[in-house]
Amino acid sequence: QVQLVASGGGLVQAGGSLRLSCAASGSIFRDNTMGWYRQAPGKQRELVAAITSDGSTNYADSVKGRFTISRDNAKNTVYLQMNSMKPEDTAVYYCNGDMRRSDSSWFRTPYPIWGQGTQVTVSS
Numbered sequence: 001q002v003q004l005v006a007s008g009g010g011l012v013q014a015g016g017s018l019r020l021s022c023a024a025s026g027s028i029f030r031d032n033t034m035g036w037y038r039q040a041p042g043k044q045r046e047l048v049a050a051i052t053s054d055g056s057t058n059y060a061d062s063v064k065g066r067f068t069i070s071r072d073n074a075k076n077t078v079y080l081q082m083n084s085m086k087p088e089d090t091a092v093y094y095c096n097g098d099m100r101r102s103d104s105s106w107f108r109t110p111y112p113i114w115g116q117g118t119q120v121t122v123s124s
Contacts, residue, residue: 009118022095038091
């Protein structure tokens with residue numbers, strides 16, 4: 001069964017930190033670029049960070065310098081360390097993989113499954 005299970009969200013004050021985890025099915029994770037998306041109320045889902053199978057990373061300008069994506073290939077798990085958080089980081093966070101398997105550090109075609117996501121709320 002193909003799964004993407006995100007966890008680690010919560011309520012944090014502005015300037016604080018959170019670490020998200022996402023356990024993925026091997027069929028999505030293995031040898032593939034993985035990414036973290038977020039969707040704020042009333043907004044489209046957006047990719048904020050991505051990491052290739054060999055560890056190259058890329059970030060949206062809105063999170064660059066504050067968020068760090070990493071992965072544990074032995075555990076089929078991708079992480080997102082979020083520091084210096086801002087109220088505009090409030091969203092439901094999801095992970096997903098590159099359905100095209102382009103081996104690029106950014107991608108626009110995730111798998112058509114999302115899991116439940118994890119809510120992150122940053123108070124001002």
